[in-house]
Amino acid sequence: xxxxxxxxxxxxxxxxxxxxxxxxxxxxxxxxxxxxxxxxxxxxxxxxxxxxxxxxxxxxxxxxxxxxxxxxxxxxxxxxxxxxxxxxxxxxxxxxxxxxxxxxxxxxxxxxxxxxxxxxxxxxxxxxxxxxxxxxxxxxxxxxxxxxxxxxxxxxxxxxxxxxxxxxxxxxxxxxxxxxxxxxxxxxxxxx
Amino acid sequence: xxxxxxxxxxxxxxxxxxxxxxxxxxxxxxxxxxxxxxxxxxxxxxxxxxxxxxxxxxxxxxxxxxxxxxxxxxxxxxxxxxxxxxxxxxxxxxxxxxxxxxxxxxxxxxxxxxxxxxxxxxxxxxxxxxxxxxxxxxxxxxxxxxxxxxxxxxxxxxxxxxxxxxxxxxxxxxxxxxxxxxxxxxxxxxxxxxxxxxxxxxxxxxxxxxxxxxxxxxxxxxxxxxxxxxxxxxxxxxxxxxxxxxxxxxxxxxxxxxxxxxxxxxxxxxxxxxxxxxxxxxxxxxxxxxxxxxxxxxxxxxxxxxxxxxxxxxxxxxxxxxxxxxxxxxxxxxxxxxxxxxxxxxxxxxxxxxxxxxxxxxxxxxxxxxxxxxxxxxxxxxxxxxxxxxxxxxxxxxxxxxxxxxxxxxxxxxxxxxxxxxxxxxxxxxxxxxxxxxxxxxxxxxxxxxxxxxxxxxxxxxxxxxxxxxxxxxxxxxxxxxxxxxxxxxxxxxxxxxxxxxxxxxxxxxxxxxxxxxxxxxxxxxxxxxxxxxxxxxxxxxxxxxxxxxxxxxxxxxxxxxxxxxxxxxxxxxxxxxxxxxxxxxxxxx
Ligand SMILES: Cc1ncc(C[n+]2csc(CCOP(=O)(O)OP(=O)(O)O)c2C)c(N)n1
Numbered sequence: 001x002x003x004x005x006x007x008x009x010x011x012x013x014x015x016x017x018x019x020x021x022x023x024x025x026x027x028x029x030x031x032x033x034x035x036x037x038x039x040x041x042x043x044x045x046x047x048x049x050x051x052x053x054x055x056x057x058x059x060x061x062x063x064x065x066x067x068x069x070x071x072x073x074x075x076x077x078x079x080x081x082x083x084x085x086x087x088x089x090x091x092x093x094x095x096x097x098x099x100x101x102x103x104x105x106x107x108x109x110x111x112x113x114x115x116x117x118x119x120x121x122x123x124x125x126x127x128x129x130x131x132x133x134x135x136x137x138x139x140x141x142x143x144x145x146x147x148x149x150x151x152x153x154x155x156x157x158x159x160x161x162x163x164x165x166x167x168x169x170x171x172x173x174x175x176x177x178x179x180x181x182x183x184x185x186x187x188x189x190x191x192x
Numbered sequence: 193x194x195x196x197x198x199x200x201x202x203x204x205x206x207x208x209x210x211x212x213x214x215x216x217x218x219x220x221x222x223x224x225x226x227x228x229x230x231x232x233x234x235x236x237x238x239x240x241x242x243x244x245x246x247x248x249x250x251x252x253x254x255x256x257x258x259x260x261x262x263x264x265x266x267x268x269x270x271x272x273x274x275x276x277x278x279x280x281x282x283x284x285x286x287x288x289x290x291x292x293x294x295x296x297x298x299x300x301x302x303x304x305x306x307x308x309x310x311x312x313x314x315x316x317x318x319x320x321x322x323x324x325x326x327x328x329x330x331x332x333x334x335x336x337x338x339x340x341x342x343x344x345x346x347x348x349x350x351x352x353x354x355x356x357x358x359x360x361x362x363x364x365x366x367x368x369x370x371x372x373x374x375x376x377x378x379x380x381x382x383x384x385x386x387x388x389x390x391x392x393x394x395x396x397x398x399x400x401x402x403x404x405x406x407x408x409x410x411x412x413x414x415x416x417x418x419x420x421x422x423x424x425x426x427x428x429x430x431x432x433x434x435x436x437x438x439x440x441x442x443x444x445x446x447x448x449x450x451x452x453x454x455x456x457x458x459x460x461x462x463x464x465x466x467x468x469x470x471x472x473x474x475x476x477x478x479x480x481x482x483x484x485x486x487x488x489x490x491x492x493x494x495x496x497x498x499x500x501x502x503x504x505x506x507x508x509x510x511x512x513x514x515x516x517x518x519x520x521x522x523x524x525x526x527x528x529x530x531x532x533x534x535x536x537x538x539x540x541x542x543x544x545x546x547x548x549x550x551x552x553x554x555x556x557x558x559x560x561x562x563x564x565x566x567x568x569x570x571x572x573x574x575x576x577x578x579x580x581x582x583x584x585x586x587x588x589x590x591x592x593x594x595x596x597x598x599x600x601x602x603x604x605x606x607x608x609x610x611x612x613x614x615x616x617x618x619x620x621x622x623x624x625x626x627x628x629x630x631x632x633x634x635x636x637x638x639x640x641x642x643x644x645x646x647x648x649x650x651x652x653x654x655x656x657x658x659x660x661x662x663x664x665x666x667x668x669x670x671x672x673x674x675x676x677x678x679x680x681x682x683x684x685x686x687x688x689x690x691x692x693x694x695x696x697x698x699x700x701x702x703x704x705x706x707x708x709x710x711x712x713x714x715x716x717x718x719x720x721x722x723x724x725x726x727x728x729x730x731x732x733x734x735x736x737x738x739x740x741x742x743x744x745x746x747x748x749x750x751x752x753x754x755x756x757x758x759x760x761x762x763x764x765x766x767x768x769x770x771x772x773x774x775x776x777x778x779x780x781x782x
Pocket of ligand 1: 582583584585587608609611612635636637638639669
């Protein structure tokens with residue numbers, strides 16, 4: 001798998017893969033200056049791999065939620081979460097097992113679509129329930145929101161048309177709800 | 193313009209080590225209730241703060257200016273982080289409006305120190321300062337102690353404000369993600385007590401956490417209750433008296449043979465405030481292969497980081513040890529019998545008899561042995577003497593040959609291994625304990641890194657004593673080159689019997705300088721040094737450059753591949769059931 005370096009210096013992979021040994025950590029933090037640098041710096045320093053990272057304010061004021069997809073080949077999850085807990089700004093960590101969580105991601109891409117090709121791209125977007133959000137003479141920008149695996153497939157098919165630019169947000173996730181339980185994530189507390 | 197920080201800091205500390213802070217600060221501090229020790233280099237301020245914290249248990253405070261002042265503090269911050277020393281650094285910063293503009297003496301202090309502090313913070317206005325400082329002290333001194341840093345821009349320092357100290361509750365409420373667990377889990381504590389009573393080959397593996405938790409008394413109670421031998425790591429020297437019959441001394445790379453072997457062959461390591469450092473374990477896969485592990489540590493991340501414990505207990509060492517003692521007593525009262533450890537204990541006695549710490553004494557008229565110097569320093573030291581050391585062979589000799597019988601008498605740089613640590617750390621220790629004798633044991637390499645702080649010792653009237661073991665080499669590195677690189681010596685000869693002249697150097701800084709070249713001069717020189725209490729004394733011992741530190745477990749080797757002192761390598765005496773060949777082709781750098 002091709003590896004690149006992201007801006008934080010943490011190692012990242014540029015594609016997801018179905019068999020990847022990944023886990024999703026949903027990290028609730030105090031929204032203080034530098035908190036993202038603390039989290040990404042920790043991953044970089046301890047040699048943990050990040051596949052993707054998304055951050056935005058959470059439901060409670062002064063809190064943000066960071067969704068990190070970690071590569072478990074680089075370090076055991078237990079060490080990663082314990083080290084994260086040591087950051088003073090980290091309030092809670094939920095470990096989201098991919099099979100027990102809902103994951104979403106957004107992709108936008110500009111592809112070549114001169115003349116009749118526009119219809120092909122448009123059909124493809126329709127099949128995936130994506131949207132055409134901008135059209136120029138020989139280019140079209142499409143967007144798709146959904147499960148990251150679905151985005152992978154869409155990206156593959158778009159590739160045949162020639163992708164000019166592409167941006168994905170990295171995944172966000174929450175625990176899957178079912179009838180019996182309100183909360184299916186494992187909230188990790190400091191061990192005794 | 194008022195400076196609120198220095199006006200109010202005395203409510204928290206009585207002493208700070210610093211260097212030209214943001215302009216307004218110093219006069220206030222000097223006239224206020226806080227003593228300000230003016231160092232000669234910011235690294236000195238940091239190590240002095242560490243030395244102060246080491247011996248007093250109170251947080252050491254270093255206060256320095258922005259830019260280069262802050263960057264000079266990085267080494268001590270990392271040192272304190274590695275050795276879990278409570279320390280608060282306060283750094284000046286350029287005015288808030290100038291931040292990010294590459295202003296004169298601006299640097300990204302919080303960025304640079306993020307990975308060498310437990311927590312750090314840049315405050316952006318005056319009214320944030322009290323909370324930031326309270327949090328810095330709270331975080332530095334609770335849970336696993338460590339260094340914290342508050343970066344204060346010049347305008348934030350001097351703007352008008354209503355000063356207040358937040359209450360403990362307010363401080364905690366502002367830190368919802370920081371709840372150190374100090375009480376061990378009762379079920380795990382019970383489990384530990386059972387394992388201890390069932391063990392036939394127990395060893396207590398005591399680390400620096402014992403000292404941080406002020407648990408030396410509790411440790412002794414536990415050890416005597418279960419009648420098991422103790423090893424004290426480099427960070428824990430003094431946590432259990434060396435003269436106690438159950439003390440095996442230091443384990444690890446240069447530990448003594450019985451401590452290493454006892455750990456290696458034990459069936460239960462009762463690990464208290466220690467972290468399975470690579471200098472202790474050697475090759476992890478080969479470390480104490482038959483031992484079950486009880487691991488008591490206040491930092492949950494240490495559990496399972498290196499060696500998976502059978503019984504992990506996250507909590508304050510003092511609290512947990514007392515609870516384990518209570519559980520053991522309950523079990524004993526309930527009729528549980530402790531397993532028979534007598535065979536194990538006699539095995540240990542055998543090793544101790546056969547493999548004591550040893551060196552070859554000087555021949556008459558021969559070169560001075562560094563180990564002998566340490567023994568003599570120890571012999572003449574008044575009760576309660578504190579010893580600080582640099583990093584290298586002299587550090588290992590000190591740990592090996594000084595008999596530590598009291599906690600908080602040993603100050604050293606363990607995790608980071610910072611050359612130059614001893615002199616400033618000794619000054620900090622002296623500032624905390626002015627009535628005690630403080631010896632800094634230094635190497636000629638280390639001395640040349642921070643000796644400039646002897647000026648501080650003289651002018652601030654903090655008279656320490658320096659034992660400079662001058663072997664003309666970066667001795668520890670020389671030893672590695674000798675043993676593992678076929679004696680291909682490279683860049684390790686310092687020529688320090690010629691340059692500098694250490695006695696003159698000492699005298700130029702207001703100290704008494706004494707040169708010792710032969711074994712007969714050692715005792716009288718030390719006695720003379722001990723009799724001078726109003727000035728710093730530097731005793732330079734010219735020692736045998738070819739001397740090496742033994743025993744030694746080569747880096748990356750398993751602990752069974754111990755290299756004994758050449759005089760002990762008699763094949764009729766064995767430590768191991770089956771001695772393994774030693775791999776001398778190890779390339780790991782020190
Ligand atoms: C700041 C720093 N630089 C380099 C080293 C690597 N190092 C470890 S021990 C040592 C030699 C120390 O020499 P000296 O102070 O003369 O003590 P000796 O070993 O001779 O007793 C060196 C260079 C270090 N530990 N710290």
